Amino acid sequence: ILNVEQSPQSLHVQEGDSTNFTCSFPSSNFYALHWYRWETAKSPEALFVMTLNGDEKKKGRISATLNTKEGYSYLYIKGSQPEDSATYLCAFRAGGYQKVTFGTGTKLQVIP
Amino acid sequence: DAGVIQSPRHEVTEMGQEVTLRCKPISGHNSLFWYRQTMMRGLELLIYFNNNVPIDDSGMPEDRFSAKMPNASFSTLKIQPSEPRDSAVYFCASSLGLGSAFFGQGTRLTVV
Numbered sequence: 001i002l003n004v005e006q007s008p009q010s011l012h013v014q015e016g017d018s019t020n021f022t023c024s025f026p027s028s029n030f031y032a033l034h035w036y037r038w039e040t041a042k043s044p045e046a047l048f049v050m051t052l053n054g055d056e057k058k059k060g061r062i063s064a065t066l067n068t069k070e071g072y073s074y075l076y077i078k079g080s081q082p083e084d085s086a087t088y089l090c091a092f093r094a095g096g097y098q099k100v101t102f103g104t105g106t107k108l109q110v111i112p
Numbered sequence: 113d114a115g116v117i118q119s120p121r122h123e124v125t126e127m128g129q130e131v132t133l134r135c136k137p138i139s140g141h142n143s144l145f146w147y148r149q150t151m152m153r154g155l156e157l158l159i160y161f162n163n164n165v166p167i168d169d170s171g172m173p174e175d176r177f178s179a180k181m182p183n184a185s186f187s188t189l190k191i192q193p194s195e196p197r198d199s200a201v202y203f204c205a206s207s208l209g210l211g212s213a214f215f216g217q218g219t220r221l222t223v224v
Contacts, residue, residue: 046212104154
């Protein structure tokens with residue numbers, strides 16, 4: 001069983017604040033790390049897929065970094081907006097294997 | 113492409129009845145995943161197919177659950193007989209190779 005952990009479990013921030021959260025995963029046999037955004041009553045939507053140590057990806061105000069040697073990825077949101085409120089999931093893929101293991105997510109609430 | 117299409121969106125059934133959930137993946141995608149979302153366990157992978165062949169069904173809870181993918185454009189997840197503890201949202205997702213998965217809208221199953 002692969003251990004993929006996310007922290008914090010939930011987070012409340014004020015509109016305009018920047019925030020970040022963490023995904024920890026096994027540092028051995030790494031292949032890819034995915035980030036998804038999951039709004040209530042919708043389905044998860046892919047944000048990033050990261051494969052190389054030191055990778056940084058950016059999409060608008062959201063960015064992510066990857067450290068495969070120590071087994072963590074950070075997701076950053078700059079200037080949070082109410083529409084950023086969602087659960088952010090990371091998913092770890094080992095060694096070229098299609099199976100992904102999801103973390104339990106960080107639930108973000110941005111307060112106007 | 114319309115994305116991953118799941119049917120029905122909602123299903124309410126009585127304990128002991130057979131339930132069949134359906135999924136049409138994105139055309140051209142060669143991997144298909146069935147997930148179950150519950151409050152307790154988050155998003156769990158039940159089974160996935162690669163090129164229509166079941167690769168890993170270790171997440172299928174018990175023999176009451178079965179999944180098929182008779183061709184590249186259709187998959188079913190069957191529960192027979194259904195039990196109240198099977199109540200959950202069931203997601204189907206598809207991907208191309210090792211890329212990010214695209215999720216359907218989910219089927220909310222309630223077993224009474």
